[in-house]
Amino acid sequence: MFRALFATLVAAQVAYSRIPESRRVPATRAIVGLMLATSLAEATQARGRRGAGMVAGAGALGFGTELIGVATGKPFGHYSYGPGLGPQVGRVPVLAAAAWAMMARPAWVVAGLIARTPVARVLVAAGALTAWDVFLDPRMVREGYWEWPGGGRYEGVPASNFLGWFATGTLVFAAFATQERGRTPFLQADDGALALYVWTWVGEGFASAVLWRRPRVAAAGGLAMGAFAVPALAARLRA
Numbered sequence: 001m002f003r004a005l006f007a008t009l010v011a012a013q014v015a016y017s018r019i020p021e022s023r024r025v026p027a028t029r030a031i032v033g034l035m036l037a038t039s040l041a042e043a044t045q046a047r048g049r050r051g052a053g054m055v056a057g058a059g060a061l062g063f064g065t066e067l068i069g070v071a072t073g074k075p076f077g078h079y080s081y082g083p084g085l086g087p088q089v090g091r092v093p094v095l096a097a098a099a100w101a102m103m104a105r106p107a108w109v110v111a112g113l114i115a116r117t118p119v120a121r122v123l124v125a126a127g128a129l130t131a132w133d134v135f136l137d138p139r140m141v142r143e144g145y146w147e148w149p150g151g152g153r154y155e156g157v158p159a160s161n162f163l164g165w166f167a168t169g170t171l172v173f174a175a176f177a178t179q180e181r182g183r184t185p186f187l188q189a190d191d192g193a194l195a196l197y198v199w200t201w202v203g204e205g206f207a208s209a210v211l212w213r214r215p216r217v218a219a220a221g222g223l224a225m226g227a228f229a230v231p232a233l234a235a236r237l238r239a
Contacts, residue, residue: 002045005038010199017207028143033095039196042193047189054179058105059097059100059101061171063100066097067092069164076161077150078150080146081093103196106193106196107228108176110125110228110232111124111125111128113231114228129173130162131225134225135221136204137155138157138214198229198232
């Protein structure tokens with residue numbers, strides 16, 4: 001199931017640039033849903049119900065933090081969502097939970113290949129998840145899915161957003177660590193999560209540089225995610 005969904009996801013993301021502007025909003029929603037389904041299938045296939053529960057928990061914790069963030073401006077800075085992502089609860093689209101859920105386990109698996117202690121793994125995973133947002137936020141701001149009224153130095157995104165992602169990621173992965181205690185950090189079954197992280201790094205970098213013509217985002221996101229993807233791949237090859 002994971003392999004079929006992953007192949008479909010790759011094809012859909014490659015085809016996205018050819019979709020007419022008028023159909024981009026439903027296409028974005030569909031790709032987010034497909035990516036969530038792919039990540040959930042991977043987690044379930046690799047770790048069973050516990051894996052699925054970790055994905056769901058990441059989505060719930062992330063969504064809760066988003067509710068606080070929109071209401072108070074902390075920890076991401078003062079921002080607001082547009083209508084593009086669909087139905088909202090407390091001014092936060094329900095689909096926003098997917099962003100936290102779908103890349104949490106790939107970031108956790110990458111960290112398991114790099115870090116040597118449980119505490120380090122939590123912090124590295126939070127960094128790996130935040131690195132993905134270096135790609136994500138500029139594009140979503142540019143397309144009007146959310147915005148910071150006060151702007152920000154990086155493509156309209158303030159530094160507080162990335163600090164908020166890291167803090168939220170640390171909370172998510174501290175919860176993951178309680179589930180992984182005493183277990184092998186990496187299993188061959190986790191290769192799917194690693195592939196999802198690496199593909200996101202490569203795909204987002206190519207799209208930003210070639211399709212969207214955003215060299216600054218391509219360079220920043222490529223370096224940020226590459227700082228985690230490259231050592232994780234090297235560790236996997238050694239294994």
